[in-house]
Amino acid sequence: MTSPQTSLARLPDWSSLSEFGRMAALEQCRRRMAHLGRMLHAVEHIYHAEALHQGPLSGLPYVAKDMFATGRSRPSWGCSSPQAPALPRASVIDRLDQAGASLIGTSTMTELAYEPSGMARRRALNPWRFDVIPGGSSTGSAILVAAGCCFAALGSDTAGSVRIPAHCCGITALKPGHGKIPLDGAMALAPSLDSFGMFARSAADLALLWPVISGDPAGADERLPRVALLRDAFEASEAELAAVCAGAVSALAEGGMTIEDVSGFSEEADRHALTVLLAEAAREHRARIDDPSVDATLRKRISKGLAITDGELATANSARDALRHRFITSCLGEGRIAVLPVMPIRTPRVNQTDPASGDFDPRVLYALSRFTRFVNYLGLPALAVPAGFDGDGMPVGLQLIGGAGSEAMLLQVAVRLQQRTDWHGRVPTAVASDIAGEP
Numbered sequence: 001m002t003s004p005q006t007s008l009a010r011l012p013d014w015s016s017l018s019e020f021g022r023m024a025a026l027e028q029c030r031r032r033m034a035h036l037g038r039m040l041h042a043v044e045h046i047y048h049a050e051a052l053h054q055g056p057l058s059g060l061p062y063v064a065k066d067m068f069a070t071g072r073s074r075p076s077w078g079c080s081s082p083q084a085p086a087l088p089r090a091s092v093i094d095r096l097d098q099a100g101a102s103l104i105g106t107s108t109m110t111e112l113a114y115e116p117s118g119m120a121r122r123r124a125l126n127p128w129r130f131d132v133i134p135g136g137s138s139t140g141s142a143i144l145v146a147a148g149c150c151f152a153a154l155g156s157d158t159a160g161s162v163r164i165p166a167h168c169c170g171i172t173a174l175k176p177g178h179g180k181i182p183l184d185g186a187m188a189l190a191p192s193l194d195s196f197g198m199f200a201r202s203a204a205d206l207a208l209l210w211p212v213i214s215g216d217p218a219g220a221d222e223r224l225p226r227v228a229l230l231r232d233a234f235e236a237s238e239a240e241l242a243a244v245c246a247g248a249v250s251a252l253a254e255g256g257m258t259i260e261d262v263s264g265f266s267e268e269a270d271r272h273a274l275t276v277l278l279a280e281a282a283r284e285h286r287a288r289i290d291d292p293s294v295d296a297t298l299r300k301r302i303s304k305g306l307a308i309t310d311g312e313l314a315t316a317n318s319a320r321d322a323l324r325h326r327f328i329t330s331c332l333g334e335g336r337i338a339v340l341p342v343m344p345i346r347t348p349r350v351n352q353t354d355p356a357s358g359d360f361d362p363r364v365l366y367a368l369s370r371f372t373r374f375v376n377y378l379g380l381p382a383l384a385v386p387a388g389f390d391g392d393g394m395p396v397g398l399q400l401i402g403g404a405g406s407e408a409m410l411l412q413v414a415v416r417l418q419q420r421t422d423w424h425g426r427v428p429t430a431v432a433s434d435i436a437g438e439p
Contacts, residue, residue: 010425013202014060014151022059026102029061032149033105036434041122042143044106045073055100057212062152065141066106069185077187078111080293090185092213099212107140111298113189114281126168127428128394132347135165142169145199147431152209153199158189159277160372162197163384163399167342170386170395172424173199174206176407178379190280193376202424203414226258226336233265233340233371244396245341248387251420264331266374269323272316273377278305279313297355324378332403340371342384342397375401383410386423
């Protein structure tokens with residue numbers, strides 16, 4: 001099953017390359033970082049080549065969101081000057097290094113990973129269309145993967161900041177379950193919601209990365225899970241977007257997976273997620289409320305979180321276990337995964353999410369993470385996978401949610417989907433001429 005855009009040029013994934021092809025791809029990524037990555041305002045630092053270890057990821061070029069301590073530059077956390085204290089190098093960087101991956105730079109991010117989507121010191125550009133947002137705070141990482149400047153990237157996801165950029169930029173991204181991967185050496189935003197995340201063009205590439213990063217054994221159970229389609233979430237989405245995601249679910253059904261309709265999107269978990277996000281972020285970054293170097297709108301958002309009392313925060317946190325149990329029982333029980341759109345709306349224009357714009361619409365900003373933040377609150381793993389394109393030619397993402405420890409299973413399902421579709425390797429339209437014109 002393919003979409004009408006099958007004839008478009010494609011970017012390869014790492015899994016498909018020969019050893020010689022991988023060596024050439026590493027050098028090509030270094031060149032693209034310097035030109036295309038900077039043009040898209042997605043590059044914070046570019047690193048010179050270092051000697052590589054031999055291992056399962058030997059030579060794989062990747063970047064890290066500029067909130068991770070890499071040992072090679074001081075992270076900015078998206079601010080105008082370096083913010084991070086002298087932290088030891090993040091253990092996730094060490095794991096990739098020991099597996100032979102090549103860290104070629106760091107990617108831009110929104111300020112403190114908390115600014116409205118798409119806003120930053122230098123607005124990062126979506127490689128599909130420059131007038132629409134590239135996603136949440138991990139935008140630089142998603143942009144660089146989508147534009148072929150690297151084959152993998154590290155990000156963070158507190159309310160959807162890995163899955164939303166994957167949707168907007170047309171790539172694949174995994175948010176592991178809460179606490180599955182240590183976040184040492186990285187900036188915290190809302191600790192009980194924070195999760196490490198990783199981007200790649202394909203689920204097959206993420207499946208190469210996952211055992212290295214997690215320590216879990218390679219491979220997955222050959223038994224296929226049943227798919228619980230969250231009907232209430234589909235019905236709450238824009239009709240065109242819901243239809244695109246339904247088409248991807250049909251591709252799973254054609255591949256032999258059983259699809260069942262359920263109603264399980266939790267509005268209550270979503271409300272509590274917002275409370276926890278605002279309150280924990282304010283307590284984590286209260287020292288920056290009076291810092292004039294931090295954006296005034298961001299300082300106002302942090303201040304708003306301090307109005308949430310400790311008692312209100314405790315109430316939101318105390319409901320978590322019961323709501324997680326309810327979602328698992330109704331949607332994930334008996335070997336199922338849940339599917340719903342990554343976002344209920346099409347990728348919006350930048351001016352709709354910019355508080356400084358006269359076209360700013362807070363309802364649009366709220367809707368961006370409506371289907372993602374509740375997953376962080378429940379602490380469950382989730383995967384964003386390309387599902388097709390909307391009428392404007394923008395990518396659309398499908399979200400898969402599993403129970404604790406189901407990351408490898410989610411990747412297995414996404415690999416099967418991508419064996420039947422070709423949405424994940426497309427060259428983004430706004431940079432297609434730049435890539436085609438390379439020597």
